Amino acid sequence: MRPSLLVVGSLAFDTLETPSGIAKDELGGSATYFSHSASHLAPKVRLVGVVGKDFPKRHIEEFRERSIDTAGIQVVPAGKTFRWHGRYRTDMSNAETVSVELNVFGKFAPQIPASFRKSPFVFLANGSPTTQRTVLDQVEKPVFVLADTMNLWIETARKDLLELIHRVDGLILNNTELLQLSGESNVIAGARWALAQGPRVVVIKKGEHGSMLFVDGEIVALPAYPLEHITDPTGAGDSFAGGFMGHLTRCGGTSLADMKRALVYGTVIASFTCEDFGLRRLFSLTDADIERRVAEFAKIVSVDVKPRRRAKAAAGR
């Protein structure tokens, strides 16, 4: 059996305003960014989401071209697809929401197709903890479930969120959300708090400042891939998660070594996403692009600390 990766989340149309320009009605949504990113690594990606009658067939075709199984996309003929309009000013790390129309996503009740229920790897994209829980209730003995969340749920559904966190293997969130959730003022203390709630793994996204991974008592910290120009950071977090889970699915393991490599793939794929509006860069992305940047990134962070150099110098004093 080829290992498969299930993602449940949003499909959307975004209007994106950044210092680089404006893009209207771009394909977006957490599950969209995640699945296209993961498809470069995971042999099989299974997508569950909901769209309205306005969702063009060509986007369904685009998923299929990347071997993303679209059997879990519900189409609500009487409804409209989720829409978001966001704006970034000079600080590309924070989007201002100009408008949001939940539309069919507002009543999203994920139905996991029978053929998807035995997926060993599962990503619960950002959504209400109650909705995320219904996915857990439908899947059968997954190997590794990673859940994303956001400030809205920390503020409005804290109890449900804590129950969810207790049931998943990994939690992924950004550094400010982690501080908010934990009540700590330091991300490492925040991560320890989160680990104490149940999950084996905590992944912290810090945008341009990189990421951290806490697993099995170990800490991994990586910078972001240095980008001189960011066109649109929308979807970078979901692309990061897609690269991370895509690599784990591909290698079928969740050891510390697997997760470290997964973090690199997440970092690299997220960097590509930032290079153009929406999913545009992901659509032109090749495996060679990814591998080239992974090698470049490995060089950027490589440290070769030779203790003997120290010993020599000391001897010469």
Added chain:
Amino acid sequence: MRPSLLVVGSLAFDTLETPSGIAKDELGGSATYFSHSASHLAPKVRLVGVVGKDFPKRHIEEFRERSIDTAGIQVVPAGKTFRWHGRYRTDMSNAETVSVELNVFGKFAPQIPASFRKSPFVFLANGSPTTQRTVLDQVEKPVFVLADTMNLWIETARKDLLELIHRVDGLILNNTELLQLSGESNVIAGARWALAQGPRVVVIKKGEHGSMLFVDGEIVALPAYPLEHITDPTGAGDSFAGGFMGHLTRCGGTSLADMKRALVYGTVIASFTCEDFGLRRLFSLTDADIERRVAEFAKIVSVDVKPRRRAKAAAGR
């Protein structure tokens, strides 16, 4: 000749308020943090600064115990030592200045002792670009001069600062200062701008988010050493510079490989400084502490990306 490292900067008394408590009249100052940090690595550190009659002999003794040459410390009998009172609230990355008394440092005119003028490595700690320039005018053919600066000089002495930057080998500053200086909104673009002004090396300090190094067309990016509790971040930047320059001095080189290792030593020594008020942790620091944390840090950032793993997985599709 054992390679030596000259530092010119401030010696001070600090009153420090952090969420961990208050420390009054702590030994402080850029040159103090720098020289004590560097003394763990560089065979010879030479300190140039100015103090008042209130500066206790024991601090001079403390420098000497670390083989820091104090021949360049001017004592102004009629004056008082520089004093700073800073406060950190929950955000440990920004200090609020409660009060500052420049005292003798306000008229600091560095006199480099004849015995110090042939130092191959030179650090111009934060100070007015005009004062920093007078040091350059007194040293003889240094191998590598690194200059620090701050927002005050960017705002009030931009022209002098640009002239200084043009004459040094390396510029070290924090990310917000770099954006301010360059007028860019992205640190990588900012670093490229800075390199175009003349220096071969730009080091960007990002506090809890780590550091970046631009040298010879290469980029190095490292996270900070993850600290769960920060007692007092004062002096972390100067400790970082001390570890960086200390390592370069010790190995006598300025290759990319030397600088990468230097960045790790800077990162590690800065992390120790944050663990207690003022210089307290530096005073109890051993070489074994440093080497242990360097090895731990190398593990935290190590990435082992095996391209063949990718090839295997692809073949199995």
